[in-house]
Amino acid sequence: LAADAIGVPIGACWFIGDTLGRDIACARRAGAQAAILMRSPRTDREPPHDDLRPDARVEDGYELLALLRRAWGASAASSART
DSSP: OHHHHHTOOGGGOEEEESOIIIIIHHHHHHTOSEEEEEOOHHHHHSOOOTTOOOSEEESSHHHHHHHHHHHHHHHHHHHHHO
């Protein structure tokens, strides 16, 4: 719904959440470009989900920002070459 609201295809969005069973699963079902797991106390209490793998794991907002910057830099560099 959020992607539709801002007019961005879900395949171009990153979904960031703190649970595998709910957030990462939802990101996969929705067709998000990336499913990012940001650790929280809830993450540590969750049972294992061997069938769900996030595209990346980050500990906090600083690591998420660094990941976004790396992805943006790679994307910008790729666009500059084309």
